[in-house]
Amino acid sequence: MRLFGKIRCTKADYYVVEATAEEPAADEDGDNAEADGETKDPDMEEKGSGVNKYSYFVTTSPFAPWKRLPDLGPSHIMAARKIKVLFSGDLEKDIICNPFFFGKEKHLLRAQIARITQSTALVPKGTYRLNEESDRDIDEFVPEEDSKIDPMPNTAQAAKLETWVHFNASILNNCRTLHLDPPEEAPEGFEGEWDVE
Numbered sequence: 374m375r376l377f378g379k380i381r382c383t384k385a386d387y388y389v390v391e392a393t394a395e396e397p398a399a400d401e402d403g404d405n406a407e408a409d410g411e412t413k414d415p416d417m418e419e420k421g422s423g424v425n426k427y428s429y430f431v432t433t434s435p436f437a438p439w440k441r442l443p444d445l446g447p448s449h450i451m452a453a454r455k456i457k458v459l460f461s462g463d464l465e466k467d468i469i470c471n472p473f474f475f476g477k478e479k480h481l482l483r484a485q486i487a488r489i490t491q492s493t494a495l496v497p498k499g500t501y502r503l504n505e506e507s508d509r510d511i512d513e514f515v516p517e518e519d520s521k522i523d524p525m526p527n528t529a530q531a532a533k534l535e536t537w538v539h540f541n542a543s544i545l546n547n548c549r550t551l552h553l554d555p556p557e558e559a560p561e562g563f564e565g566e567w568d569v570e
């Protein structure tokens with residue numbers, strides 16, 4: 374776990390902690406998708422990968438209970454890209470905006486955290502490489518054993534843009550970090566030969 378940061382709100386600020394995602398389980402308050410009666414988006418990235426690589430916990434006071442934010446579906450990211458809303462500090466507050474946001478403040482908060490995480494994590498170039506043993510998981514990096522950056526960059530090198538690379542995969546236009554695999558069978562109404570490859 375690590376402190377992600379503090380998000381300013383109109384009534385009570387959020388303190389956010391980032392944790393390694395584990396198997397879903399109902400916690401004491403029942404704060405998971407099944408307990409909340411939420412339906413799982415079929416296009417949602419699995420827990421531990423993509424935008425759901427980490428789990429996030431929030432509280433409005435270090436002395437108050439922590440609540441886990443729900444896993445993220447593409448529909449929430451798509452809507453979060455189109456709206457601007459001030460957070461209130463109430464996770465269960467309805468988001469009133471145009472275009473309409475289907476979810477509560479906890480869903481919008483989780484979507485904005487994912488957008489920040491996927492676009493702002495930087496590492497010095499040459500310190501990590503893609504895991505070649507991984508089948509498709511593009512955001513799985515391993516430390517580069519023969520790193521050319523040893524020691525780490527000094528102040529003059531760190532000031533240059535070419536010294537840095539993004540660590541996390543970007544969120545694509547489909548609101549995921551990976552494209553969906555094509556269906557095995559041709560869609561209805563398709564004419565011609567269907568080749569998945």
